[in-house]
Amino acid sequence: xxxxxxxxxxxxxxxxxxxxxxxxxxxxxxxxxxxxxxxxxxxxxxxxxxxxxxxxxxxxxxxxxxxxxxxxxxxxxxxxxxxxxxxxxxxxxxxxxxxxxxxxxxxxxxxxxxxxxxxxxxxxxxxxxxxxxxxxxxxxxxxxxxxxxxxxxxxxxxxxxxxxxxxxxxxxxxxxxxxxxxxxxxxxxxxxxxxxxxxxxxxxxxxxxxxxxxxxxxxxxxxxxxxxxxxxxxxxxxxxxxxxxxxxxxxxxxxxxxxxxxxxxxxxxxxxxxxxxxxxxxxxxxxxxxxxxxxxxxxxxxxxxxxxxxxxxxxxxxxxxxxxxxxxxxxxxxxxxxxxxxxxxxxxxxxxxxxxxxxxxxxxxxxxxxxxxxxxxxxxxxxxxxxxxxxxxxxxxxxxxxxxxxxxxxxxxxxxxxxxxxxxxxxxxxxxxxxxxxxxxxxxxxxxxxxxxxxxxxxxxxxxxxxxxxxxxxxxxxxxxxxxxxxxxxxxxxxxxxxxxxxxxxxxxxxxxxxxxxxxxxxxxxxxxxxxxxxxxxxxxxxxxxxxxxxxxxxxxxxxxxxxxxxxxxxxxxxxxxxxxxxxxxxxxxxxxxxxxxxxxxxxxxxxxxxxxx
Amino acid sequence: xxxxxxxxxxxxxxxxxxxxxxxxxxxxxxxxxxxxxxxxxxxxxxxxxxxxxxxxxxxxxxxxxxxxxxxxxxxxxxxxxxxxxxxxxxxxxxxxxxxxxxxxxxxxxxxxxxxxxxxxxxxxxxxxxxxxxxxxxxxxxxxxxxxxxxxxxxxxxxxxxxxxxxxxx
Numbered sequence: 054x055x056x057x058x059x060x061x062x063x064x065x066x067x068x069x070x071x072x073x074x075x076x077x078x079x080x081x082x083x084x085x086x087x088x089x090x091x092x093x094x095x096x097x098x099x100x101x102x103x104x105x106x107x108x109x110x111x112x113x114x115x116x117x118x119x120x121x122x123x124x125x126x127x128x129x130x131x132x133x134x135x136x137x138x139x140x141x142x143x144x145x146x147x148x149x150x151x152x153x154x155x156x157x158x159x160x161x162x163x164x165x166x167x168x169x170x171x172x173x174x175x176x177x178x179x180x181x182x183x184x185x186x187x188x189x190x191x192x193x194x195x196x197x198x199x200x201x202x203x204x205x206x207x208x209x210x211x212x213x214x215x216x217x218x219x220x221x222x223x224x225x226x227x228x229x230x231x232x233x234x235x236x237x238x239x240x241x242x243x244x245x246x247x248x249x250x251x252x253x254x255x256x257x258x259x260x261x262x263x264x265x266x267x268x269x270x271x272x273x274x275x276x277x278x279x280x281x282x283x284x285x286x287x288x289x290x291x292x293x294x295x296x297x298x299x300x301x302x303x304x305x306x307x308x309x310x311x312x313x314x315x316x317x318x319x320x321x322x323x324x325x326x327x328x329x330x331x332x333x334x335x336x337x338x339x340x341x342x343x344x345x346x347x348x349x350x351x352x353x354x355x356x357x358x359x360x361x362x363x364x365x366x367x368x369x370x371x372x373x374x375x376x377x378x379x380x381x382x383x384x385x386x387x388x389x390x391x392x393x394x395x396x397x398x399x400x401x402x403x404x405x406x407x408x409x410x411x412x413x414x415x416x417x418x419x420x421x422x423x424x425x426x427x428x429x430x431x432x433x434x435x436x437x438x439x440x441x442x443x444x445x446x447x448x449x450x451x452x453x454x455x456x457x458x459x460x461x462x463x464x465x466x467x468x469x470x471x472x473x474x475x476x477x478x479x480x481x482x483x484x485x486x487x488x489x490x491x492x493x494x495x496x497x498x499x500x501x502x503x504x505x506x507x508x509x510x511x512x513x514x515x516x517x518x519x520x521x522x523x524x525x526x527x528x529x530x531x532x533x534x535x536x537x538x539x540x541x542x543x544x545x546x547x548x549x550x551x552x553x554x555x556x557x558x559x560x561x562x563x564x565x566x567x568x569x570x571x572x573x574x575x576x577x578x579x580x581x582x583x584x585x586x587x588x589x590x591x592x593x594x595x596x597x598x599x600x601x602x603x604x605x606x607x608x609x610x611x612x613x614x615x616x617x618x619x620x621x622x623x624x625x626x627x628x629x630x631x632x633x634x635x636x637x638x639x640x641x642x643x644x645x646x647x648x649x650x651x652x653x654x655x656x657x658x659x660x661x662x663x664x665x666x667x
Numbered sequence: 668x669x670x671x672x673x674x675x676x677x678x679x680x681x682x683x684x685x686x687x688x689x690x691x692x693x694x695x696x697x698x699x700x701x702x703x704x705x706x707x708x709x710x711x712x713x714x715x716x717x718x719x720x721x722x723x724x725x726x727x728x729x730x731x732x733x734x735x736x737x738x739x740x741x742x743x744x745x746x747x748x749x750x751x752x753x754x755x756x757x758x759x760x761x762x763x764x765x766x767x768x769x770x771x772x773x774x775x776x777x778x779x780x781x782x783x784x785x786x787x788x789x790x791x792x793x794x795x796x797x798x799x800x801x802x803x804x805x806x807x808x809x810x811x812x813x814x815x816x817x818x819x820x821x822x823x824x825x826x827x828x829x830x831x832x833x834x835x836x
Contacts, residue, residue: 090800093686093698110682113702114689116709116778117682620699 061495065291065446069364072442080363085491097621098131104243131622132249133241139256140237142599147230147267153274156309156415158192167418171280201229209265211570215579227262257606264603269563282349282453289524292447293354294370297333301429304340305377310399310413311343313422323426330433341380342558349453349557358518360489366394369440373429378403393435450529454554456568467575478540480510481658484565485519487589487597496522498590498614498647505651507552510538517559528553581608581638584661586654590614608638610657612650616643668750671725672814677805680721685710687800706779711786726773726786728752734765753787
C-alpha cells in the first residue's frame, strides 16, 4: 500500500489519510488501487457501447478487430467517445447555468422571496448587453439562450471579432446551448456522423456553448444575485473545521443552495439552538466549487478540494455534509455511516445511497436551508469526541478576483497590466484550473506547476480545485510575490495583489475567457495571439473535457496533466495536439510532470511574445 | 511450479490479459509506447469464444511438451527446474512445427519477423502480466494444489449454501 506522503503533498490530507487507514476506512486512493490495472481499451478510447451490436473493441496491436460491428474505425470510436464526454461536461455546466437563470427568473417574477438582486449595476450592464429594458426581460432573454435554435448566444459576442469570424467560418458558432449538446448525442448514435474531423468540430461547437454560454450565464447571473466577488481574505484547509462548533460542510457546485445555508447559519434562532446543544456556534465551511463560490463572495472558509471530501468526514467533527450536484463521491454515504455525520442531498437531480434527502426548491429556499442547518445542529450531541481529529493545518488566502475586481485593482483600466506585459515584467498569463485525480499525487501537479510559472514571471489566474490547492500552499497571498520572478514580484507588490489570482469556481473559467477577450481587444489581436497558456494538471471530470475544448477553441494552448482517452486513434490525437493549431490557433499537449508542463507553457508564451514583437 | 490456471466461469471477455501480455512483451513496457513499436508486440494468450463462452486460453507448459519434442534447432526447451517451456527467439527458424503439434494452439507468430512466439510466464515479473491484469480473478497463478484448494472451497461453499436452504425448508 502507498504511504500517505506518496498520495498527497498536503499536510492536512496526509494526516487524515493515516487516520483513515488506521481506522480501516477506504478512500478514493484505495479504490484506485483496487481498479488497477485499468482497462487498456478504455484508456485508449477504443471501446464503444453506443449500440447493442457491441460492445465493440478495437485491438490497438492490429492483430484483432480493426473495426466495430458497424464498421467504425478507431478514429470514429475515439472521436465519438470524446464528443460524448464533451456533451456531458457541457450539460453539467449548462444545467448549473440553467438553475441560476431559473432562480433569477423566479426572483424577477416575485416567486423566490429568499433571493434578491445584490449587484444591480452588473444587472444593468447585462440589460444593456441584451438590449432589454427590464429585469424580467433580461431573465427571459437569458433563459431563452438554452432553447435557442439558430443562435447567436449573446455572450459569444464578447469574444474578439476575429475569433467570432473564425467560429463562423468553421461552422462552430453555437446555435443554442441545449441544441449543441443534443446534436452530439444524435451524431454519435449508431450510423450518423462518422467523419472524425466533422465530429470533433461539433464537439468544439458544443464546448463553446458551454464556456461562452452555460458557464458564463452561471457566473454572470450568480454575480447579479449574490454579488460580484471583490478581494477578501479567508482561510483554507481542513483546519478551518472548529472543534467547539457545529460544523456544516457544503459540497458540490451551485451557490443557489449554499448561499441560503450560509444565511441560515447566522439565524438567531438556530444560533440559540446550537448554544443549547453545548456548541459555541455554527461553522459553515465549503468544499470543491460550491466552496469556491462562497469563498469568493463572502470569504466563507473552505475545507478542501475534491480529494479531501472523504478526509473531511473522517475528522469526525462534521455534523452535516450538505451536497447539491457534481463531483460528490457516492462513497460519502458509507463513510458518513461510520460517524455521526449526516450526509444530506438537496438537489432534485441527485440522490445518493446512505444520504438523507432534503429537497431544495427556489420558492422555499430559506426555510429548507433552516431545516438542514437545524438537523446539523441537533446532530452535534451525537458527536463522539473520541473520534474527533481535526488537523491543525490551514492557510490564509486573498481571494475574490472577478474581472471587475482585477480591473479595479489595476486602477480602473487594463492598461497597467498591458504595459507590464509589453515591458516583459509580466511574461504572460497562465490559466491553471481543474480537478484532483488520485492518479496524480494530490495537489503535486497543481502547486508545482503554478510555482514554476510565477517563478518565471507568468501571472497565474486560477479556478476550481487548483485554486484551493494554491490557497493551501499560501500562493494566494500578496506575500507569495516573494516566490515570483523579479518582474512579476514588482507588479504584485505595487498593486498589493497575489501572483496567483483566484477567479472562482469551475464555471468561472468564463471569467478567464472574458478577461482574455478584453486583453485581446485592448491589444487589437485575437485571443490566440496572446502570450497566454492554460493547464489542467490533475483533471478527471467530463466537465474538464468540455473546458479543455472551449479553451482551445477560444485560442488558448492547453497542457493536460493526465492522458485523455484518445491515443487509440493517432489521427484524432494528432488533430488535437497539432492539427488544431492551424484551425483554431491553439492545441493541446499532454505532460504529467508539472515542471515540464510549465516549461511547455513558458515556451509557448515566449513564442507568442516573439510573434507580437514583444 | 506455479502455473496459470483459469476459473472458467469468471471471464468477462475484456481481453485486458491480452493487452497486458503484449505490453509486457514490448520494449517500452507501457501501453501507449507499445502501441507505437515496430515490430508490434504480440500477445501470447488468447480469449476465445466457443459456444458463446468466454474462454481464456493459456500455454499449459506441458510436462511432456510436444513443441519441445519437435523443435529441430533447440530453440524451444523445457527448464528442468522451473518446468517453464521457453523459446529462444534468436534461434527460431520459423518452421512452425511447434505450431502444428501444440494441442492448444498456443504458438503465435511475430508477424514482421518469421519467428514463433509463446508464453514465457513473464520471467522478470513475480506474477505474469496477464494474471495481474485480470479484473475478475479468472486467471490464477498458483501451484496445482493451491488451485485445487480454491476450486474445492468454492464448490464446498456452494454445496453448503444449498444444504442450508434445504435444511431451512
